[in-house]
Amino acid sequence: MSFELIEARAASNGLFDPEILANNLYKHDIPRRRINEIVKILEKEPILQDRYMYRELSREDQFRYSFRVTTKILELSKKHSWTLQELNGTMTNIFGDKFPTSLHNSAFKYVIKVIGSDEQGKEWLPKCDTHEVIGCYAQTELGHGSNVRALQTKAFYDPKLKHVVLCSSEPLTARKWWIGGLGVTADHAAVQASLYFPPKDDPQSTDRSKYKYLGPHMFIVPIRNPTTREPLPGVTVGDIGPKAANGFSIIDNGFLALDNVRIPASNLLSRFTSIDTTDPKGARYVLTGNPKVMYASMTNLRAGYPFSLGLPLCKAVTIASRYLTIRRQFYDNNDKTKEVQVVKYSSVYSRLVPFVALAHSIGFIYDGVQTSYLKMMDQLVGQGSDALLPEVHVITSSIKGVISMKCTRSIEQCQILMGGHGFSYHSGLSTLYGNALPAQTFEGENYVVAQQTANALAKQYVYILEHGKKAAAKNLFPASQFLIKYIDRMGLDASHGPGATQGISSPKTVEEWLANDEYIIELFEKRTTSLVSDFVMATRSTDPKDRPHLGSAVSFAFGEQFIITQYIRGAANINDPATRDIVLRLARILAYKFLVDDNVALSLLEFSHINAYSIRPLRDALQQEIKQIAPHVIALTDAFGFTDYELNTALGNYNGLPYETLMERAKKSTLNTSFVNEIAALKRAGLTGSKL
Known part of the structure; x- marks a missing residue:
């Protein structure tokens, strides 16, 4: 083991309880101990060893490799009776890549x-479990993504055939695009399409120009022969090609065109809407529940983003912390016998520690999102009530944007911190970064998705103005209740702006900044309220196309507010005093970092929520807390509990030894073979005698 890591771990021994931190991260996922048991099983399988070597393969061979790995993991899942959560976690979080399934x-x-419906579940889910049916989720189109109501894939009910006919071959932009698992793997697709139905006064009509638009609906559509793998009649399907930064390299993102493809009416997913074909006078479109649950399927993906995007960041800071502790550069003026550990330079630890702080926020954020989501789903599915859906929609839309941007950029910066070796695939960070990068455009680019949060908060704000604080306290969803506290002092007078907050003393010293964590939360709430106020004023005076930048500012502010609130209050609830103290320090570091580096302080100054003299002590408070935490980054990242198998790195293993491991891997490169003939041809083509 590298002695630098031994020293670092000894220096932090007993400082906090690492099990508390691990339990916080994995609270809503597979327990850490269970993950370790699964890893021991995976490590014994030859095909699952030396995973880094698959990057030496061609794209086609990488994909064939992914099928072999998926097959082996499925066999192990059956053998060891893994739950669905354990199976999914093994593929995505432990193995650390995305798979065709x-x-x-x-x-x-x-x-x-x-x-x-329950009947559809009984029909389809067992087939999905056995892989008799392999499916994908087909929403995004070549010309449309986040605007679901504008999707051009159309589904027409044909009363003569008593079937639904799907069309997406024309125009070109109607074709499904970017669909994971569609390229070669799936034989069925859950297709989001705009449903058109014959008019009630002429239910036998086949004149589609008279059909009524009923909104987007979800259909199960067979697309390939499950045995021959050939596309079914009317189906054009294929892979869209490699992605940027080699991300999702073993997922077959695909395209799909449907040319008058017929499916039974019963293939409409029908828990909440159905097509009744039993009436001889004509089919009827039936509402059987709350159709807003259809939106919940996408909310589910968003609700999972804090963990699915945060876990790669936790891996990145673990690798970076270990490597930067071992790496040495330049001599100390007082000691010429050995070079200084890179992690001890302020230009390094001042950047690294906030990334560690962000990584430890993930468990608190995920807990807050999942608690809201699960409560909403319980009411939505169990009681048919969508009362909590707007709040979950606001939270997940905002958090998706903030977390995807911050985690992706933090992983990239960890790679940069590691210098030249960080650029090597063997650092382990390139895969983490490549797979995190597209999250910023999932379900629409972050600035598009942000408008949903901004519009919802604006409605809440206007409701307070129109109905008063008492009515708002009863009717606003909990996550927007903070608006009520400040609205008396933040009017909508366009000539004066949101106005100043009275009665709050702006901190003048480091000690004042450190003294009251709830004050930090209030600052983030006030900033969001002021930005919402600006946005509401803009909706009354500007063209809709000219205000999305304001809406984005609102959403990102709300997301940062949610993160800091969950972090500080979650840390304060930790029972163990020593662990609570260090996690609160991490929460302050992240809050201060947001304030200093992400234009939060500028907004607070603009809206007169703090004074200019508060900025210097804020920076000093940030640096003071960073310096206190810097010696403990190894212990703090060890607490995540990752095995070397999960990290898949040459530079950040638990025992260190980065240079030895890097050299060992380099010797296995497939380019270390003979290229005599190719080099000879190159030499013959040299410029000797050329006029160039």
């Missing part, structure tokens, strides 16, 4: 379970 498990099966 990832969305079959997380999206296709999920929408059948949530949106399909």
